[in-house]
Amino acid sequence: MADLTGAYTTPVPTISQNTASVIKYRSNYVTGTALIALPLAPGVRYIITSVYTEGNEINIGFGDDATAIDDLRFEFAITTGPLDLSNFFGNAPFTQYKYDATLSTHLVITGEAAKDITVAYVEFKG
Amino acid sequence: MPPNFPVISVNTDSIIRYRANFANAEAELVIPYDGNRKVILSAITNGVTLDIGLVNTTTLSFAETPDDLEVTFTSAAELNTTAIQGSVEVYADGELVGDDSAVAGTIAPTVALFLSGTVNYAGQAISVTFADAPATGTVLAVTFRDIAPTSSSERLSITGTAPLDASAFLKNAPYSFFETDKDVVIRCETGKDMAIAYSSVKAS
Numbered sequence: 533m534a535d536l537t538g539a540y541t542t543p544v545p546t547i548s549q550n551t552a553s554v555i556k557y558r559s560n561y562v563t564g565t566a567l568i569a570l571p572l573a574p575g576v577r578y579i580i581t582s583v584y585t586e587g588n589e590i591n592i593g594f595g596d597d598a599t600a601i602d603d604l605r606f607e608f609a610i611t612t613g614p615l616d617l618s619n620f621f622g623n624a625p626f627t628q629y630k631y632d633a634t635l636s637t638h639l640v641i642t643g644e645a646a647k648d649i650t651v652a653y654v655e656f657k658g
Numbered sequence: 659m660p661p662n663f664p665v666i667s668v669n670t671d672s673i674i675r676y677r678a679n680f681a682n683a684e685a686e687l688v689i690p691y692d693g694n695r696k697v698i699l700s701a702i703t704n705g706v707t708l709d710i711g712l713v714n715t716t717t718l719s720f721a722e723t724p725d726d727l728e729v730t731f732t733s734a735a736e737l738n739t740t741a742i743q744g745s746v747e748v749y750a751d752g753e754l755v756g757d758d759s760a761v762a763g764t765i766a767p768t769v770a771l772f773l774s775g776t777v778n779y780a781g782q783a784i785s786v787t788f789a790d791a792p793a794t795g796t797v798l799a800v801t802f803r804d805i806a807p808t809s810s811s812e813r814l815s816i817t818g819t820a821p822l823d824a825s826a827f828l829k830n831a832p833y834s835f836f837e838t839d840k841d842v843v844i845r846c847e848t849g850k851d852m853a854i855a856y857s858s859v860k861a862s
Binding site: 549550552553554556557558559561563581582583584585586613614616618619621622625648650652654 | 663664665666667668670671697706813814815816817818819822823824826827828829830831832833834
């Protein structure tokens with residue numbers, strides 16, 4: 533699978549139609565201001581299914597800590613918020629996974645400064 | 659406490675979708691605990707915030723004598739320091755006689771028996787006054803909800819721009835948290851309206 537230039541080839545999760553329904557009802561939610569960082573662990577990926585922000589941009593990638601994106605995998609911005617990417621990720625959930633004990637420790641979502649971001653995600657092994 | 663998620667098949671997913679109930683309210687909407695899981699499928703408000711969580715409903719009961727025209731109930735354990743409109747209800751022998759649905763912290767009568775009441779959050783006390791003495795053996799009950807958002811009670815919090823439509827968000831990720839004896843509470847801005855769609859499924 534070809535991702536962005538220089539990206540890892542991320543293993544794709546194997547999810548059946550039934551599994552998709554099961555995980556749909558296992559959503560966790562997290563809200564943060566300008567930045568959300570989800571700690572990665574070996575073999576556990578985060579599936580992002582909905583994103584809403586009162587700001588004007590959303591970036592998703594992997595970081596070597598919880599403060600910034602070092603490996604950008606998704607970015608989108610508009611002139612003025614709010615930005616609702618729920619339909620976008622409803623069709624194409626973010627499932628990319630990259631774990632390294634020092635280089636890739638967090639899945640990081642960033643947005644406009646001082647603006648809230650709310651993300652729905654599912655923890656998934658596989 | 660780890661989340662208690664349902665295991666739902668493709669078929670059950672479809673059933674849930676076509677068994678939606680609808681509700682609307684101003685500021686706060688409570689789906690009382692009835693042993694079944696409530697799945698929030700859609701939510702929209704003309705305000706800028708939406709918060710969904712699980713909260714306790716606490717009921718205190720007292721056997722009163724006929725000449726008690728004013729009683730003060732004190733509970734240091736559960737009463738919040740934040741007055742939320744509509745969070746306190748007073749019952750006499752199971753009948754609702756007053757609540758604070760009009761003004762937060764001020765209990766107004768819903769029947770003639772009851773006169774007035776106040777909620778002293780700082781002193782963690784509820785004081786109620788009756789126009790007529792309750793009959794001998796009357797059981798008074800005061801219920802109040804622990805609805806101040808906390809990290810443990812609030813599960814989903816969205817801030818945006820009015821009108822805030824969280825329907826696409828919830829379509830992908832329906833709110834399905836469930837805990838025994840806890841109500842589901844959906845809150846929007848004070849003075850603003852909201853509408854939700856939800857289904858009820860077995861708790862397991």
